Amino acid sequence: MSKSSLTLSPLQTAACCSPLQREPLSIEQAEQVAPLLKAMADPVRLRLVSLVASYAGGEACVCELTNAFDLSQPTISHHLKVLHETGLLDRSKRGVWVYYKVRTEALDSLAALIGGASA
Numbered sequence: 001m002s003k004s005s006l007t008l009s010p011l012q013t014a015a016c017c018s019p020l021q022r023e024p025l026s027i028e029q030a031e032q033v034a035p036l037l038k039a040m041a042d043p044v045r046l047r048l049v050s051l052v053a054s055y056a057g058g059e060a061c062v063c064e065l066t067n068a069f070d071l072s073q074p075t076i077s078h079h080l081k082v083l084h085e086t087g088l089l090d091r092s093k094r095g096v097w098v099y100y101k102v103r104t105e106a107l108d109s110l111a112a113l114i115g116g117a118s119a
Contacts, residue, residue, distance in 0.1 A: 025113070033113050036106055039086040044069065047080050049088055049107075052100050060100040 007102050025033070040046050051068055052060045080100055083089040088107070089100045 035086045053102045059099055064096045
């Protein structure tokens with residue numbers, strides 16, 4: 001096996017690279033970030049946040065999001081509700097439609113955890 005074709009697994013890569021943070025998370029930080037990670041761990045919710053963030057102004061109508069999935073509208077609404085309740089999305093009702101907007105502060109908390117910056 002040639003050394004130039006060495007491929008590391010994600011676990012091996014994590015073991016050889018520098019840590020994400022210089023200090024362990026505090027109890028408060030872990031309690032703040034854990035619900036966000038739990039909500040984002042679902043592929044549909046992760047994609048919903050990505051879709052909302054990709055719209056102009058980081059805001060999208062629920063009617064625009066439903067067509068992106070092979071799921072029923074009530075299922076999409078449930079996932080959006082979970083994202084709203086965890087603080088990842090804000091929502092506002094305009095007539096019969098609900099618009100969702102990414103809460104950048106919540107995403108900043110996740111970015112700080114992953115990027116190693118202090119929140």
